[in-house]
Amino acid sequence: MSxxxxxxxxxxxxxxxxxxxxxxxxxxxxxxxxxxxxIITDNGVPKKYLKNLKKNINVKxxxxxxxxxxxxxxxxxxxxxxxxxxxxxxxDRSDCLIALGGGVVGDITGFAASTYLRGISYIQIxxxxxxxxxxxxxxxxxxxxxxxxxxxxxxxxxKLVLISTLFLKxxxxxxxxxxxxxxxxxxxxxxxxxxxxxxxxxxxxxxRDGAILKIIxxxxxxxxxxxxxxxxxxxxxxxxLNFGHTFGHAxxxxxxxxKITHGAAITLGMVIASKVSxxxxxxxxxxxxxxxxxxxxxxxxxxxxxxNYSKLKKYMASDKKVKxxxxxxVLIDKKFNAFKTSKYxxxxxxxxxx
Ligand SMILES: NC(=O)c1ccc[n+]([C@@H]2O[C@H](COP(=O)([O-])OP(=O)(O)OC[C@H]3O[C@@H](n4cnc5c(N)ncnc54)[C@H](O)[C@@H]3O)[C@@H](O)[C@H]2O)c1
Ligand SMILES: [Zn+2]
Numbered sequence: 557m558s559x560x561x562x563x564x565x566x567x568x569x570x571x572x573x574x575x576x577x578x579x580x581x582x583x584x585x586x587x588x589x590x591x592x593x594x595i596i597t598d599n600g601v602p603k604k605y606l607k608n609l610k611k612n613i614n615v616k617x618x619x620x621x622x623x624x625x626x627x628x629x630x631x632x633x634x635x636x637x638x639x640x641x642x643x644x645x646x647x648d649r650s651d652c653l654i655a656l657g658g659g660v661v662g663d664i665t666g667f668a669a670s671t672y673l674r675g676i677s678y679i680q681i682x683x684x685x686x687x688x689x690x691x692x693x694x695x696x697x698x699x700x701x702x703x704x705x706x707x708x709x710x711x712x713x714x715k716l717v718l719i720s721t722l723f724l725k726x727x728x729x730x731x732x733x734x735x736x737x738x739x740x741x742x743x744x745x746x747x748x749x750x751x752x753x754x755x756x757x758x759x760x761x762x763x764r765d766g767a768i769l770k771i772i773x774x775x776x777x778x779x780x781x782x783x784x785x786x787x788x789x790x791x792x793x794x795x796x797l798n799f800g801h802t803f804g805h806a807x808x809x810x811x812x813x814x815k816i817t818h819g820a821a822i823t824l825g826m827v828i829a830s831k832v833s834x835x836x837x838x839x840x841x842x843x844x845x846x847x848x849x850x851x852x853x854x855x856x857x858x859x860x861x862x863x864n865y866s867k868l869k870k871y872m873a874s875d876k877k878v879k880x881x882x883x884x885x886v887l888i889d890k891k892f893n894a895f896k897t898s899k900y901x902x903x904x905x906x907x908x909x910x
Contacts, residue, residue, distance in 0.1 A: 558774050562693055562781035563713045564788065571693060571717040571781070573774050575766035578681065578718040580612045586679070586716055592617035592651040594641060596665040600625030601657045601683055602726050609656055609681070619645060623661065627813065630660050630700045632708075638668040652677045652715075658684035658731075659691035663709075666697030670712030677715045683723040685735025686819060689742070689776035692717050694784040705813070711789060721769040730817060732764070736854050737800075737819025739772055741826060742779040744847065745799050745886075745894035750775040751850070758853035796894040799886040800826030803909075806871035807863055823851060824860040831908035832900060833887040840890060865909040 557574040572582055587593060593615050597606050599622050606620060621641055623629040638653075655665035655678060662680050669678035682692035698709030724732065743751040753772060754761065760768045780797065787794040804825030808816060827848065834844045851858045872883060883905070884898045 558770070560774065560777055560781060562777075562785050563695065564785060567695070567713040569713055569715055569717065571719065571777055573719045573721075573770055573777070575721040575770040577608075577722065578720045582716075583612065583679070583718065584614050587613065587615055587652060588650075589615055590650075591615050592645060592647050593619070593654060594638075594645065594647065594651075595620040595654045595656050596623065596638060596661055596668075597621075597656040598623045598625040598629060598658075598661050601661075605683060605723065606656060609654070617645070623664070625660075627660060627700070630664050630698070632699060632701065634664055635668060635699050638664070639672060642668070642672050647672065647676065649673050649676055652679065654679045654681060655692075655714075656681045656683065657687070658682065659687045662687050662691050663696075663698050663706075666695070666712055666714065667699050667709055669714075670697050670710040675712065680714045680717040682717070682719060684727055684731055685724055685773075686731070686738055687735075688719045688724075688773050689735060690738045690780065692719070693777055693780050695788065719773060721764075721766045721773065724764055724769060730820075733854075733856055734817035734819030736761070736856060737817075737821075737823040737826075739776050740823065740851060740854065740856070741797075741799055742776045743850070744826060744830075744888055744892060745779070745796050746892065747775055747779045748892065750779070751892065754850055754854065758850075762855055795884070795896045796886050799888065799894050800824075800829050802872060802883065802885055803828040803860075803863075803868065806868040807860075809871040810863065810867060820857060823856045824858070824863065827851065827858050827860055828908050829885065829887060832885065832904050833889070835904035835907055836887060836901065838887055838889045843890065843892075860909070863909065865906045868909065 560571045563569050623634050653665050653669045655662045665678055669676050680692040682688045695711050695713040697712050698706035701707040743754050757768050783794055800822040804822030807821040807824055830844055830847045833839045848858050885900050886894050886896050888894050
């Protein structure tokens with residue numbers, strides 16, 4: 557088992573990563589027998605995980621709430637259901653929520669924890685690759701409003717994150733690949749060890765080999781936690797985590813957030829951003845080829861020909877990253893380090909897309 561950490565001062569938290577069962581002792585050491593615990597999960601998470609978790613927690617007052625699977629559950633209505641349950645059960649500040657599921661469950665549980673009684677503790681047990689390498693670390697919590705995604709939220713760190721690669725055995729291919737998109741991102745924005753591992757062990761990664769998964773999750777989190785700990789409220793360097801996301805979000809919006817997963821969309825976004833980096837003179841041609849080959853070797857799609865500039869333009873213009881009419885882009889340089897720029901040449905953006 558490996559232990560990493562993220563966050564500063566009082567809001568620092570440990571992240572345990574294992575390719576075995578999550579540690580009962582770690583979990584129970586954190587909880588007190590007198591505490592009430594509410595586990596939030598969704599009905600797409602295999603039932604045995606909830607059953608197992610319940611069996612392993614030693615508290616007198618243990619409850620669970622199962623949401624419907626899918627982004628629709630990151631809603632005001634589900635949030636209200638959680639809050640109703642907490643008031644009904646008379647949870648107080650010493651009690652605790654546990655998120656058992658993907659990013660949807662993690663985001664809404666974190667948001668409920670951040671607001672109920674002005675903040676109670678929560679533990680993240682992420683069960684998708686995307687939530688293990690991304691959403692469970694960094695303290696961003698949110699629900700969606702009819703006006704847009706993630707519009708209501710808070711920065712609120714969990715007290716503990718428990719990750720086991722065993723959960724990934726039951727994950728669908730599409731969701732697994734979505735998570736791989738974010739893993740790939742960390743390898744292109746500065747994590748050289750991770751980049752080498754993907755280049756050397758793509759077959760093992762595709763086969764979900766537990767030992768390799770543990771390392772790639774660890775490396776992904778090291779990169780994310782280093783960045784989010786430096787910049788908790790997204791004032792500066794945290795922006796490089798958006799590599800591929802300006803185009804990726806446009807692709808997701810163009811598809812109405814259906815038909816394409818977040819990871820698949822940002823993977824195409826990273827191909828496009830790498831091409832812009834090349835046209836801007838920051839990457840050599842063989843380095844661009846290297847990136848495309850890496851993505852191919854993981855079985856992810858690199859063909860973005862469906863999305864030309866005229867299709868994506870309107871969605872890019874409404875992206876959060878536009879300031880004073882200029883599109884902020886994260887590009888990468890010859891050393892595979894990411895940097896933020898607003899001095900892009902629009903012609904090169906168009907060239908990269910068409
Ligand atoms: N807070 C952040 O920093 C952050 C970062 C990235 C994404 N997000 C959010 O995360 C959400 C996406 O998360 P996601 O990709 O994990 O999607 P998700 O939570 O919808 O999970 C995908 C599907 O997999 C199922 N599932 C979960 N674990 C499983 C398992 N072990 N085996 C089989 N099926 C399983 C779920 O029931 C669901 O149907 C979005 O709402 C996004 O906004 C948040
Ligand atoms: Zn992302």
